Amino acid sequence: MVHKVKAAVVRSKNADVTLETILVPDPGPGEALVDILTCGVCHTDLHYKQGAINDDFPFLLGHEATGVVSAVGPDVTEVAPGDRVVLNWRAVCGECRACRRGQPQYCFNTHNATQKMTLEDGTELTAALGIGAFAEKTLVAAGQCTKVDPDADPAAVGLLGCGVMAGIGAAINTGNVQRGDSVAVIGCGGVGVAAVAGAALAGATTVIAVDIDGKKLQRAKELGATHTVDSSAADPVEAIRELTGGFGADVVIDAVGRPETYKQAFYARDLAGTVVLVGVPSPEMTLELPLLDVFGRGGSLKSSWYGDCLPSRDFPTLISLYRQGKLDLDAFVTERITIDQIEEAFAKMHAGAVLRSVVEL
Numbered sequence: 347m348v349h350k351v352k353a354a355v356v357r358s359k360n361a362d363v364t365l366e367t368i369l370v371p372d373p374g375p376g377e378a379l380v381d382i383l384t385c386g387v388c389h390t391d392l393h394y395k396q397g398a399i400n401d402d403f404p405f406l407l408g409h410e411a412t413g414v415v416s417a418v419g420p421d422v423t424e425v426a427p428g429d430r431v432v433l434n435w436r437a438v439c440g441e442c443r444a445c446r447r448g449q450p451q452y453c454f455n456t457h458n459a460t461q462k463m464t465l466e467d468g469t470e471l472t473a474a475l476g477i478g479a480f481a482e483k484t485l486v487a488a489g490q491c492t493k494v495d496p497d498a499d500p501a502a503v504g505l506l507g508c509g510v511m512a513g514i515g516a517a518i519n520t521g522n523v524q525r526g527d528s529v530a531v532i533g534c535g536g537v538g539v540a541a542v543a544g545a546a547l548a549g550a551t552t553v554i555a556v557d558i559d560g561k562k563l564q565r566a567k568e569l570g571a572t573h574t575v576d577s578s579a580a581d582p583v584e585a586i587r588e589l590t591g592g593f594g595a596d597v598v599i600d601a602v603g604r605p606e607t608y609k610q611a612f613y614a615r616d617l618a619g620t621v622v623l624v625g626v627p628s629p630e631m632t633l634e635l636p637l638l639d640v641f642g643r644g645g646s647l648k649s650s651w652y653g654d655c656l657p658s659r660d661f662p663t664l665i666s667l668y669r670q671g672k673l674d675l676d677a678f679v680t681e682r683i684t685i686d687q688i689e690e691a692f693a694k695m696h697a698g699a700v701l702r703s704v705v706e707l
């Protein structure tokens with residue numbers, strides 16, 4: 347059977363998001379059909395619309411979602427109809443060279459549904475990050491469904507599906523922040539503020555939030571920053587050094603992803619500390635650094651894809667901390683909107699007015 351549902355689609359580069367009827371097939375082997383409850387609007391959806399990810403239009407947007415499994419393919423055992431799930435974009439294969447050496451968080455062959463969702467005329471859709479959850483139903487690989495407690499607010503926990511997990515994981519998994527560490531986060535949008543919260547959760551005692559927008563710094567403070575630096579007014583490298591006894595921070599996270607913020611992170615880090623790049627640069631950007639400084643300052647320069655998370659391990663842990671009141675996921679949900687308000691949500695994101703707008707389906 348094919349399901350006809352309403353969904354948010356972008357047909358060509360920079361075209362407005364339109365509501366379309368799409369056709370979603372019943373699940374085949376290894377697949378699950380999911381009724382979507384909520385889906386956050388992420389910066390990456392905007393990148394898709396702008397053609398910055400690839401040219402495989404039309405895109406079915408949306409990838410930070412909570413839903414309920416409505417049907418599974420014949421061989422699926424990991425989830426069953428009725429399960430509450432958060433969708434992930436790291437369904438690990440178990441067979442690639444990363445998985446085989448026990449590092450599935452770097453899996454190079456993650457799974458998506460094999461069947462395609464289409465427009466009514468049969469045009470195949472490309473689902474954002476293999477998910478496509480601005481839709482009443484979507485089809486994913488069963489491994490993209492992480493079973494979660496049904497009691498938690500779907501809008502809040504669904505954000506673990508992308509941006510919030512990316513930020514928390516950049517601190518905890520990639521940066522390996524330890525109790526007593528000093529951490530600085532450059533860029534405090536949804537991802538950066540999540541990195542601030544992650545650093546606080548890991549026991550960092552100095553957490554410095556850096557942004558060019560005062561509103562963002564205020565939110566970062568509410569989520570665990572001990573100090574803030576407005577880098578439109580002060581040199582962030584000097585400010586971070588001053589706040590860390592003249593040395594620099596143990597871990598500096600660049601959640602913007604520009605050459606100038608990366609250089610700030612590089613020089614604001616203590617000798618032998620760690621830089622984590624989680625912001626995504628655009629293709630034309632290049633970086634120039636004295637190689638002697640790269641050598642002489644020691645330490646490590648790391649990149650963080652999806653917070654180096656393992657959804658099966660990290661989502662339930664973070665939801666448990668949320669339910670214990672130790673991680674304020676609710677604070678990331680700035681507003682709840684309907685599926686016809688996605689363009690407005692992009693505008694608010696651009697203006698820096700929201701951490702996350704969440705579509706309720």
Ligand SMILES: NC(=O)c1ccc[n+]([C@@H]2O[C@H](COP(=O)([O-])OP(=O)(O)OC[C@H]3O[C@@H](n4cnc5c(N)ncnc54)[C@H](O)[C@@H]3O)[C@@H](O)[C@H]2O)c1
Pocket residue numbers: 388389390508509512532533534535536537538556557558559562577601602603604607623624625626627650651652653695698701
């Ligand atoms: N690595 C991953 O797996 C992953 C996952 C999701 C998102 N991302 C990326 O993370 C980045 C941040 O995403 P977001 O949703 O938080 O975006 P956002 O637009 O909400 O936030 C960006 C923040 O950076 C600040 N900023 C911009 N220029 C700055 C500068 N020069 N100095 C200091 N602050 C500056 C802005 O004021 C804003 O607060 C994006 O590049 C996004 O694509 C990465």
Ligand SMILES: [Zn+2]
Pocket residue numbers: 438439440441442443444445446450452453454455456
């Ligand atoms: Zn793998």
Ligand SMILES: [Zn+2]
Pocket residue numbers: 388389390391409410508509
């Ligand atoms: Zn995202």
